[in-house]
Amino acid sequence: MSEPRFGLAALGDGAGGFVIDEIAVRAPQAGEVRVALQAAGLCHTDHASLHWPGPLVLGHEGAGVVESVGDGVTAFRPGQRVLLNWALPCGRCPQCRRGRGSLCERTHGVDPTLGSSSPPPGHTHWRGQAVERSFRLGTLAQFTLVRAEALTALPATLPMRCACILGCGVMTGVGAALNVAAVQAGDTVAVVGCGGVGLSVVQGARLAGAGRIIAIDRRPEALQRAQSLGATHTLRAPDDDPRHEQLAAAVRALTDGRGADHAFEATGVAALAFLPLKLCRHGGHAVQLSGAHGPQTVEMPEFWWDKRYLVPLYGGCQPERDFPRLIDWALRGELQLDRMVTHTYALADLGRAFDDMLAGRSAKGVILFEPVIDPLGD
Numbered sequence: 001m002s003e004p005r006f007g008l009a010a011l012g013d014g015a016g017g018f019v020i021d022e023i024a025v026r027a028p029q030a031g032e033v034r035v036a037l038q039a040a041g042l043c044h045t046d047h048a049s050l051h052w053p054g055p056l057v058l059g060h061e062g063a064g065v066v067e068s069v070g071d072g073v074t075a076f077r078p079g080q081r082v083l084l085n086w087a088l089p090c091g092r093c094p095q096c097r098r099g100r101g102s103l104c105e106r107t108h109g110v111d112p113t114l115g116s117s118s119p120p121p122g123h124t125h126w127r128g129q130a131v132e133r134s135f136r137l138g139t140l141a142q143f144t145l146v147r148a149e150a151l152t153a154l155p156a157t158l159p160m161r162c163a164c165i166l167g168c169g170v171m172t173g174v175g176a177a178l179n180v181a182a183v184q185a186g187d188t189v190a191v192v193g194c195g196g197v198g199l200s201v202v203q204g205a206r207l208a209g210a211g212r213i214i215a216i217d218r219r220p221e222a223l224q225r226a227q228s229l230g231a232t233h234t235l236r237a238p239d240d241d242p243r244h245e246q247l248a249a250a251v252r253a254l255t256d257g258r259g260a261d262h263a264f265e266a267t268g269v270a271a272l273a274f275l276p277l278k279l280c281r282h283g284g285h286a287v288q289l290s291g292a293h294g295p296q297t298v299e300m301p302e303f304w305w306d307k308r309y310l311v312p313l314y315g316g317c318q319p320e321r322d323f324p325r326l327i328d329w330a331l332r333g334e335l336q337l338d339r340m341v342t343h344t345y346a347l348a349d350l351g352r353a354f355d356d357m358l359a360g361r362s363a364k365g366v367i368l369f370e371p372v373i374d375p376l377g378d
């Protein structure tokens, strides 16, 4: 197992395009694991990363089977089914010591693609040159090399096509509700945008026992999906409502005139980044999940007392706490992943998968790989 493994991967070219070609992934060294991917979910971030300096192995949500392990890795063995995650808290920096591992300064410090917790550069080659991977994972590939800390064991009863989306979109949405906003039983919640992350917020709010969960979108099928996953009310966002006054009034009408205790924005539309401030009550939480960057203008037409505006990274993920419980909820059917995975594709159809995601046709699209390693039966 000391030889490199060759497999197909999707690589961004830094100019908005990608190629599918063969990469070589070296054998694992001490503390490392080489994984044969079986399923990889798509996030909007994957499309955005087509513009990051390439070549870059794409993909940061994935599940697969351990192909080989390096010295000292005792928690995993070849054939084991595993989930990948991109938060690798060091446990020692000031953020980690405060329990904010998702903001680890050693992992996310200077260059988000070169965390100290990742194997050192030079592990993955394409056309003879070393390449980096999206979020230090690169899950849109048949093989990847990670440190063992990036893995959580998966039970055989959770299908790969469902499990893989736990690694980013579901963690981000459920974690925003439970870890960041800390939704409490009986609270009111408004969620703008019912794609993969928004639907995960809806499920997180339901798991927290929220009293009212108001799902907001323009697409009737997205609202139906939100309802099937726990939304108690749905609002079709009005077409001609540039300052969102109608929408805010509709949310107030459903929350005893107060506004939601927690309002989330998960549309990916930068211009809506501050909408949650309009939808939540005084002292409430406004949570922006689009990862919108760059200058945005916000109007302050009224007094917004004690509102808190939050832009969480990775749903406040603490891998050792969060992934086992997400997996548990999924096994018990309390976290429904099947209904979120609306489309599956072969790697060769990645272009179509991006089109479906950008057009809003898919809630979660998942790329499925031909298995190259048989999983253990346990």
Ligand SMILES: [Zn+2]
Pocket: 089, 090, 091, 092, 093, 094, 095, 096, 097, 101, 103, 104, 105, 106, 107
């Ligand atoms: Zn740290």
Ligand SMILES: [Zn+2]
Pocket: 043, 044, 045, 060, 168, 169
């Ligand atoms: Zn993501």
